[in-house]
Amino acid sequence: MGKIVTIKNNKGGVGKSTLSKNIAHGLSLLENRVALITSDAQNDSLILLGRWFEGGKGLKYHIQTTDDVRIKIRENLDYFPVETDIFGNNLKKKIKLVFENLKKEYDYIIVDCAPVFNVLNDVILEITDEIIVPIKLDKLSTAGITRLINKAEGKKISMVVPNLVRNTKLNKKYYEDLSTFFSGTGVFLSEPIPESVVEEALAEKGKTIFETGSKKAIPIQEIYGDIIGRVING
Numbered sequence: 001m002g003k004i005v006t007i008k009n010n011k012g013g014v015g016k017s018t019l020s021k022n023i024a025h026g027l028s029l030l031e032n033r034v035a036l037i038t039s040d041a042q043n044d045s046l047i048l049l050g051r052w053f054e055g056g057k058g059l060k061y062h063i064q065t066t067d068d069v070r071i072k073i074r075e076n077l078d079y080f081p082v083e084t085d086i087f088g089n090n091l092k093k094k095i096k097l098v099f100e101n102l103k104k105e106y107d108y109i110i111v112d113c114a115p116v117f118n119v120l121n122d123v124i125l126e127i128t129d130e131i132i133v134p135i136k137l138d139k140l141s142t143a144g145i146t147r148l149i150n151k152a153e154g155k156k157i158s159m160v161v162p163n164l165v166r167n168t169k170l171n172k173k174y175y176e177d178l179s180t181f182f183s184g185t186g187v188f189l190s191e192p193i194p195e196s197v198v199e200e201a202l203a204e205k206g207k208t209i210f211e212t213g214s215k216k217a218i219p220i221q222e223i224y225g226d227i228i229g230r231v232i233n234g
């Protein structure tokens with residue numbers, strides 16, 4: 001049975017879709033069967049992988065047989081588009097069934113979770129095995145994560161990943177604060193992922209962090225390698 005890993009933060013623009021594409025692709029390179037799914041009707045993580053969803057047959061029409069909505073994006077990596085107003089009536093039951101079916105077929109189901117409150121997100125948080133939270137190292141994000149950890153969904157948080165990090169005193173201060181906060185909690189605080197022109201260029205080209213020969217990408221690949229190792233072994 002597959003493991004559901006949700007990438008979630010209620011704040012926008014922190015790197016949820018970026019982490020989703022990189023973690024999903026990294027897992028697939030290790031010969032895992034990976035489904036990337038989103039609760040974001042913009043299907044951003046698909047675009048970041050170099051594809052475009054024009055609309056049409058989203059998951060809502062295919063609760064049991066997902067075959068004709070599957071978009072094969074890389075070897076071992078399939079994407080399932082989600083449209084707005086998905087699933088109609090009986091929402092919760094249908095969503096759970098979709099995930100049950102995906103779990104039978106894939107080793108990992110990575111969910112790029114939109115920063116909105118709706119039934120789909122509620123159910124995902126209920127059934128997910130773990131939650132990875134990308135954050136920026138600033139005052140509001142740090143306050144947000146320390147609040148979130150005390151909520152019900154906070155119990156499933158396995159990792160916090162500082163992203164878009166700059167080499168500033170404040171960024172260092174917030175990283176140290178978070179290290180202290182999370183030490184001994186069982187939540188893994190990853191090394192900070194820098195704000196990088198490499199990631200910017202890869203987003204533009206529709207590629208992942210594992211699809212570049214740039215030397216500048218190596219430290220970032222190592223951080224993702226560590227995160228992916230913990231998804232597999234955690």
Ligand SMILES: Nc1ncnc2c1ncn2[C@@H]1O[C@H](COP(=O)(O)OP(=O)(O)OP(=O)(O)O)[C@@H](O)[C@H]1O
Pocket residue numbers: 011012013014015016017018019040044114115163164165193194195196197199200203
């Ligand atoms: N480490 C990084 N270095 C440079 N650019 C990055 C990095 N991480 C993300 N980005 C860029 O920052 C922007 C926001 O990232 P992303 O779309 O992944 O955030 P998000 O949390 O999914 O946003 P939303 O809340 O809108 O769904 C994107 O243009 C992405 O390419």
Ligand SMILES: [Mg+2]
Pocket residue numbers: 016017018040044045112
């Ligand atoms: Mg996004």
